[in-house]
Amino acid sequence: MSTSPATASSSTAKATVSASSPSATVAHKPSADTCPRARDTTDENNQHLFLxxxxxxxxxxxxxxxxxxxRGNDSEIPHMHAHRLRHTLSxxxxxxxxxxxxxxxxxxWKxxxxxxxYGNSAxxxxxxxxxxxxxxGDRV
Structure with a gap:
């Protein structure tokens, strides 16, 4: 690894990092293009799983x-539904x-x-x- 600073000069999202910097990795904030949850930043209490x-x-x-x-059809899982996930987990x-x-x-469950x-199916x-x-059968 070089001790001189490495500078990015392209238009893409790159960072300038020097050997003396505390971290060589730069955290990038998710964009609306890559992360559905990044779309709405106004509602801090948005706790919905599916948007x-x-x-x-x-x-x-x-x-x-x-x-x-x-998603089930795309993955060749016929008749996919949420309740099936509970049966599979059980x-x-x-x-x-x-x-x-x-x-x-x-x-x-109580x-x-x-x-x-939930276990009868298998x-x-x-x-x-x-x-x-x-x-x-092997102990005979």
């Missing part, structure tokens, strides 16, 4: 549904032997009935996986 492309407003439930379906959590009370806390409801796969892990 519209035009105007940085909250995406309505039907808009989220359409967006998820499109299934994978239980498949990996995650703690059931932790899952209940994360999902906001009853263990919800564990069965019970057979989890049972087969557990059977392979325990290797009970």
């Amino acid at each position: 519209t492309e035009r105007g940085a407003r909250q995406l309505k439930p039907n808009g989220i549904k359409i967006m998820l379906r499109r 299934h994978n959590w239980q498949l990996e032997q995650g703690n059931e009370s932790d899952l209940m806390a994360l999902m906001g 009853s263990t009935d919800m564990l069965r409801c 019970t057979a796969e989890r049972a087969q996986s557990t059977h392979r892990v325990l290797e009970l």
Whole structure:
């Protein structure tokens, strides 16, 4: 690394950095072109996860549904919807032997009935996986 200052002379967003500067990296503020959340800086309390492309407003439930379906189709995941994500999380959590009370806390469930409801869709796969892990057939 050179000890002389390196100066950028192009029209792109580059910075002048010297060896004596405290940091060689320059933080760039997100622009509206690269980050949807950068569009609306007037509302500091904007806590919406999904924003519209035009105007940085909250995406309505039907808009989220359409967006998820499109992203699913683009990723070759048929019938993608928000609720499917909860089923997938529950299934994978239980498949990996995650703690059931932790899952209940994360999902906001009060009853263990919800564990069965959300886990039923893949019970057979989890049972087969557990059977392979325990290797009970190999102990004969």
